[in-house]
Amino acid sequence: MQGWIVPPPKEPSKSKxxxxxxxxxxxxxxxxxGYIRSSPIKEAMLKVQREDFIPEQYRDYSYLEVPLPLPGxxxxxxxxxxxxxxxxxxxxxxxxKFLEVGLGSGYGAALASEVVGPDGLVVSxxxxxLTFNFAKKNLEKAGYRDIILVRGDGGFGYPEKAPYDRICxxxxxxxxxxxxxxxxxxxxxxxxxxxEYGIQNxxxxxxxxxxxxxxxxxxxxxxxxxxGFATG
Ligand SMILES: C[S@@+](CC[C@H](N)C(=O)[O-])C[C@H]1O[C@@H](n2cnc3c(N)ncnc32)[C@H](O)[C@@H]1O
Numbered sequence: 001m002q003g004w005i006v007p008p009p010k011e012p013s014k015s016k017x018x019x020x021x022x023x024x025x026x027x028x029x030x031x032x033x034g035y036i037r038s039s040p041i042k043e044a045m046l047k048v049q050r051e052d053f054i055p056e057q058y059r060d061y062s063y064l065e066v067p068l069p070l071p072g073x074x075x076x077x078x079x080x081x082x083x084x085x086x087x088x089x090x091x092x093x094x095x096x097k098f099l100e101v102g103l104g105s106g107y108g109a110a111l112a113s114e115v116v117g118p119d120g121l122v123v124s125x126x127x128x129x130l131t132f133n134f135a136k137k138n139l140e141k142a143g144y145r146d147i148i149l150v151r152g153d154g155g156f157g158y159p160e161k162a163p164y165d166r167i168c169x170x171x172x173x174x175x176x177x178x179x180x181x182x183x184x185x186x187x188x189x190x191x192x193x194x195x196e197y198g199i200q201n202x203x204x205x206x207x208x209x210x211x212x213x214x215x216x217x218x219x220x221x222x223x224x225x226x227x228g229f230a231t232g
Contacts, residue, residue, distance in 0.1 A: 003221070004066050009057035019051045022063040026080055035084040040093060044114035045084065053077060053107035053138045070105050072131030074223045077105040078170065082220070087115065089204050089217055090166045090191050097161065099183065100124040101154030101225075102170030106135035109147050112168075122147045123161050125154035127226050153227035157183040164188060172200045172222040177229040181205075181212065193222040195231075 014022075027045050030036040036045060051062040054077060058068040067076040086108075092098060096116045100109055103126035113122045124147060126132040132151045139147060150158055154169070155177035162183035169180070169192035176192060184190055190205045202217040224230065 006066065006069060007058070007061050007064070010060060012056050012059040014051075014060050019049065019062065023050065026063045030081060030084055033081070035081050035088065037084075037088050038093075040115045040117075041084050041087055041111075044111045045080075047114055048107065048110045049142070050077075050080065050107055052142050053105035053110070053135075055134075070131055071134045072128035073226075075104055075128055075131040076223060077107055078222070083108055083111055085202070085217070086168050086170075086191050087112070089202075090168060090189050092116070092166050095119040096165040097121045097163070098123070099158060099161075099164040099167045099180075100170065101157075101168070101180070102126065103135045103149065104131060104170060106139040106142075106144070108168070108170065109135070109149075110139060110142060110144050113144055113147050118146075121161065123150065123158050123164075124148070125150040125152055125158060127151075127153055153229075155179065155225065155227050155229035159183060166190070169193070169225065170222065171225040172220075173225040173229060174231040175229075176205065177225075181207065191217075193220045195224075 036042050051059050054062050065079045067078050092115050094117045098112050103124040109122055109124040157179045163185040165185055165188050167180055167190040172193040172195050174195050184207045188207050193200045194203045200220050202220045204215045206213040
């Protein structure tokens with residue numbers, strides 16, 4: 001897999017209507033390519049305005065299939081297709097208690113909040129203070145006040161609201177941090193980019209009574225997990 005080429009920074013010039021059209025086109029494309037399969041995820045992708053989660057100098061590229069830089073060390077907002085890729089495989093749905101490790105821009109947390117709805121809960125953790133503040137402002141401006149935002153090392157999870165039905169790690173790790181497995185319900189699912197054999201695979205884990213079932217989805221490319229469970 002190749003690295004990503006970030007487009008050059010520029011003054012934003014697109015209108016809200018242009019972004020809306022691009023968002024609708026993107027959702028059609030994601031359905032056509034099999035990334036979006038369920039109605040809650042489709043509705044969330046149509047509703048959340050991705051451009052509101054992107055730094056001004058990259059805003060015009062909001063719906064391009066590239067990750068874009070965020071304030072902070074190595075932080076990026078992932079490509080549009082990666083959100084339904086993670087959330088459809090997780091089976092994220094209404095009423096779920098969802099934990100995200102790697103808040104980034106706040107876009108993924110906003111989408112998850114739309115999917116789980118008022119009976120669910122979203123907790124998201126970010127290790128980088130600059131990135132955390134950027135996401136917090138984005139989410140406040142966009143009106144997402146029920147998401148629990150935590151500044152800290154997501155490898156340790158957030159036991160205060162555990163157990164979680166679904167967990168998503170948005171940074172690449174060599175192994176799943178054990179506290180996250182402990183904080184997953186039996187029957188729950190966790191998805192993460194795992195570094196193995198010199199590449200990264202997106203892997204889905206399903207927690208049984210006595211075992212963790214592992215399914216490789218596809219090759220991906222993510223920034224590395226930082227903090228206490230960081231590994232090379
Ligand atoms: C690919 S970005 C996340 C994209 C994000 N989900 C979004 O919607 O914009 C990965 C994020 O994980 C964060 N991160 C890395 N290690 C972390 C850790 N141990 N705990 C919490 N966040 C971490 C990075 O700072 C970065 O913001």
